[in-house]
Structure formats: structure tokens, C-alpha cells
Amino acid sequence: MWSDHINYYGDMRTHQLVLTWIEKQLSEGALSVGGRLPAERTLAEQLGVSRTSVREAIRILEAMGVVRAGVGSGPEAGTVVISDPTAALGSALRLHVATQHLPVADIVETRVLLESWAAARARADAPELEQAATLLDEMDAVGHGSREADAFLALDVRFHLCLADAAGNAVVSAMMGSLRESIQGYAATLTANLPDWDATAQRLQAEHRGILAAIRNDDGDLAAKLVAAHIEGYYREAGVRHAAKS
Amino acid sequence: MWSDHINYYGDMRTHQLVLTWIEKQLSEGALSVGGRLPAERTLAEQLGVSRTSVREAIRILEAMGVVRAGVGSGPEAGTVVISDPTAALGSALRLHVATQHLPVADIVETRVLLESWAAARARADAPELEQAATLLDEMDAVGHGSREADAFLALDVRFHLCLADAAGNAVVSAMMGSLRESIQGYAATLTANLPDWDATAQRLQAEHRGILAAIRNDDGDLAAKLVAAHIEGYYREAGVRHAAKS
DNA sequence: GTCGGGCTGTGGTCTAACCACACTGTAGAC
């Protein structure tokens, strides 16, 4: 039966065999986003492995943001193929930050790099800019006080992601989102260091509008400079010495 | 006992509970790189879950490049904490490329972005440059013929990683390595498109030396330009229209 | 026609067992 096939993969661990099979299906287009994997029991029987091994492979894919598992029956149930690269990169980066082998400073630096590039490259007529403008208005609308800082920051994240999306590079967008996610918990605590949140929020908003205006004026260089200053300024104010490499 | 604790995490899936516990240990420094996780059976008992769930969590960490599992006994055995962000990002990107939701063009573009930045920022006296020079000599030494192209490309990967490391940003290095890995299979087939591999290899080597010289002369801007031209030129010659976004 | 309750198929979890592996220590041969 499939024993020859198994032998070909030799010393590969069982769940890796399942992963290879699924990745092959994806590459060949037999599985695509929105499609559903065979049921775990079915897949196990098809590949001649135990359900446990199939589940381990699916767990990995789930962690990678490639599939989503849902119980029950119906269209929302089963294991369906999605595509959420941000989730994968984000949790990976977060874990490695936890091991303290990825300095937060390097993450901030990379974020500046990616966002500057995105701002410089964003198209002035990108539809994402409309959404970005809406988000800025919402940020103005949130009340004052430290309690509201979280809401402000949540909108801030989406604003920056909109700018990244406007550059039209899915990889850069995903990486930016994951960088942001990986230090989200970190950034949230930073607001406590700020002497005057209201003043900071107003300054950030002014900077946001300056960046948006620069992009809409097709002044990519200016937009990139403003973004870099915006991010670095925030972390510097909150007490992170990230650019002090020397 | 731990039931209160369990209730706190409420609807969290069991393996996520294990993941949370391990990540907490990492954050607190109770576990660090080189350390060993408790044995699977022990951990299962400690956390009050089944070994299955513990294994699923460990599988995810393994896929993320956070741990390495080894059978047997002795210092090399057991589940030990490592830190290989490149592995995580690489396989994640590769999988999403397979779903065709991450265009190869975007990956190449991002690679140009990151490598240009790294070249511009690399220190002229970085020790990694020595290694890079050695790699160039080795590339010269490999024989001609398409059979040797693989060996050449393998050294080429390491050369570019050296340059990235010279910039001193772990996140950028990891992302670069993962980008390269995610399209490795893709890039290998590209050489078949080349009309004259020997000529291409010689040109690449000349460009490599030019880049290295620029970095050593502290001419970051030139190095960045050369790197961008180097990468884009290769893919263009091999038949990838990646910059043709318009 | 509407409501209720089983039926079915999905992932989620657990238990218990076995295997392969690599070291470790000890008993025996020399």
C-alpha cells in the first residue's frame, strides 16, 4: 500500500509527514483558502497514521495561522484553511522575546524600518488612507484619562496597519503587524511611564495627521521621516533607549 | 488544588494552558535558552492535564523554534530551550506562500528592503565581514557546471546572512533568513532559467566583492544601492517580474 | 406549520499501553 511512500520519507516524524502532505496539497491548489481539510479521523486513515499525529500537524498549522479548527457541524465547523501570517509571525516573535534572545530595541528598530518604507511607498490614492483618516477621528473621540489609553492605542495600532497596507506589500504588512503584536503587552505598560497622557495623545494625533497629509501629497520622503520620528519619539518619551546602540 | 487556576483560564484550550505556563516560565527567567523542560509526563502531572495536551504545546514550540526535542537520555536528550526565530518565521512564510496569499514578488521586495538597510547599517569593522570574505573565496573554489550551482547558492545564502548579521539587528537577521528560506525551493529552480550559469556566477561574485568593499569603506549608501541592484538583477535575469507592480 | 428531541459528524481530551533510543551502572570475562 503506502508503505513504499512511507519509506521514502524515512526518518521523518509522523506529524511531519502529515504536514508535508498538507503543504503539498496547498502548493498544488488541491487545498486553498476557504477550503476544508478532511476530518481528522479520515485524514488519519488516509495517511495511515494515528489521529494523534494528524492533530499535532494541525496544531502546528493552527499556530502558523494556516488553518482554523471549529467544533460542531455546519459551514463554520471543521478545519478550514485560512491565511493569517500575522498570527504566526507575531506569536513566534513574542515567544522569542520571552526568551530574551530578541531584544525589544531590535524590534522597535525594525518597526521603524518597515513603517518608514511603507510610508514612503504608500500610494496617495490608496483606499486604506480613507480608513486611516476615520480611525484618527475615532481616536479624537475617545475620552481622556488613562483608562481610555488602551482604546486609543488599539486604534493607533489599526491606523499604523492601514498605512502599511497602503504600501501594497503583504509581507511587510504581516511583519509589521506581528512586530506590533509581539510587543503589545510591553507597549501597554509604557503608557504608565508617561508624565501626561493627554498631552502625549494630542501630540501623537498631530503627528498622525502630518504623516497622513504627507502621504496624500505624494511626499514619500517626508512621510518616512515623520513616521520614524513619530515612533522613535514615542518610545523615547516612554523611557525605552532603543536607538542608543553605541 | 489547581482548579481555581484552571477556572481562571476558563475557555482556554488545554494545550494553550500549557503554552501559557511555559511562556510564563520563559518570561520570568525560570526557563532560559539551554535549559530543559520537565519531562512530558512530569509536566502533564504538574499541570493536571494529559500528556497529549503537553505534547501539542511542545509541538507548537518546536515549530516556533523555541525548543528542540531529543529522545534518549543524557545532555542531548529531553526537551531543551533553544532560540531559532528564523525557523519559525521561515516555515510560516513558506506555508503562506504555499497558500498563494503571500506573493513571491512581495517576498523579494521585502528582502531587498531588509538587505539594503542591513548593508547601509553594517559596521565596516564587523567581524562577520571576515567570514563573508571567506565565503566568497569558497564560492570561487566551487567547480563549474549546473551540478555545482547548488553548492554556490548555499554559500551565497550564508554570505548574505553574514552581511545581515553585520548590521547587528537580530530581528532583521531572522527575518532575512526566513525570507530566504521560504523561497529557497523556488530560487533553486530559477537557475534552470539562466542561459549561462558560469557567466552569471562570475557576475554575482563581482557584485558580492563590490558590496563587501563598499561596506568596508563605510560607504553605506553605495552598499545599499549595490545590494538592491544585485538582488533585483538576479531575479530579473532568472525571469521573475517582481518589481513590475504597475 | 411548529416544536422538540434524537442522530450524526466534528474537534477536544484523556488513558494506557507499547516502541526506539541513548545513556548508566553493574556483573562478568580476561
Add this chain to the structure above:
DNA sequence: GTCTACAGTGTGGTTAGACCACAGCCCGAC
């Protein structure tokens, strides 16, 4: 005394089988 062979021990790797919760579906009672 030293070396060798081998059983012991602890590790991850894998499997089978069972049970649960969930969500949709279908059919019968009313």
C-alpha cells in the same frame, strides 16, 4: 585492574480506543 557486554532507566514517538461537548440536521409528535 581493565575492559566488555548487557540489563536497567528515563526520555520522546506513536498508537488505539474511549468519552465529551458542540452544532447542525432530520424526523416525528403535536
